[in-house]
Amino acid sequence: MFPTYKAIKLLRVIDAVHGHTEPWVVLCEGENKLEAFVVKIFTEEHLLEKPRVHGEFCGTWMAGEFDLLTPEVAWIEMDQDFIHSLPPELEQKLDFHDDRLKFGSSMLSTFQHFPPGIKNSQFEKYLPVDRLFAFDNFIRNSDRGSHKPNLLLTPDEDAFLIDHEYALEIDSSTISDFENSNLPGRFSSTHITYPVLVSGSANQKHHYFEEFEIYLRSLNLKDFRKVLMEVENQGYHAEIGMIMDYFHYIQANPTTFVNLLKRQVL
Structure with missing residues (x-):
């Protein structure tokens, strides 16, 4: 691939x-x-x-x-x-x-690292902040906070996501945590988009994560497994069965997942 x-x-x-x-x-x-x-x-x-x-x-x-x-x-x-x-x-x-x-x-030819203190209106020009928040929570990536955004901005007002080595923070308790509506702050309240999302209007919050849920429902997890297996076949190890169980669980419960995200930013 x-x-x-x-x-x-x-x-x-x-x-x-x-x-x-x-x-x-x-x-x-x-x-x-x-x-x-x-x-x-x-x-x-x-x-x-x-x-x-x-x-x-x-x-x-x-x-x-x-x-x-x-x-x-x-x-x-x-x-x-x-x-x-x-x-x-x-x-x-x-x-x-x-x-x-x-x-x-x-290596991108021209970029700047995400600047601290950027205005919400400027941030939202680069990408849909609610989708980025949901995405990092979905892949269990705790490494996109204000101290290290891992987001590169280009003069064309594009935002490129980098550094996902901390993704897939998944263990035997992850699914049960979701069943108990437990979403640790390292994935939510410390996320770079959190201040933007919590400052949204009631109407904006009502529509948060709608696009994300559409993408989630159509996600092809068979292709995702191929990615995992390609890396595994290069000699790197991961608990692929447990990882796939988690993603299948979230895809089977999209509304529950989205509602949990919404509760974090109310």
Whole structure:
């Protein structure tokens, strides 16, 4: 489902202040062109904490299904020639025995990080804020708050979602939490769109998440499972059965899910 690009040259390392890891900006070759990709270098410790690579690819795929923008993503191959071209301090960060393909996200040519204190009316020009709120709650992504919006704005007034490594925060208690109307604040009250949504008028709140529910009902979870399996087949592990159970549950109970979201922003 996703293309594979070959790493050619390291361009720079992104400072960790912008994220939980230090992604690399790498010049890559594929489909007869050279293109810069932001490549995530996850350690085995990172991957034991949560299914980060599954989260990245699944978050990107799912965003497209809800008509939200993300940069192009691809598998990035780092062969021995590339590895040996790295500065010694970076070469040591790669496990030579880990030859799995890496997750890469195309570098946008022009953008700014979501600015703090942006006016509600400006925010709403870039994307439907209620759909973004619902989307991150749906994929269980707690990593789009004011401290780290993971949202890139372009001069064309488009907003691109990035960094979904914290998505798929799903465990054996997730479904029962929903059955008990429990939605933790890390998915709701700390979300970047929360102040906009709670300040809406009664009429606006009445219509929140209507479009999201339409997308949810038509979502093809068979294709979603293909994404999970593609990542799994590259040697990364996730509890796919439990993840699929959660998404099937939400899709089977769309109105209940939407009503729970509405209660968070009343």
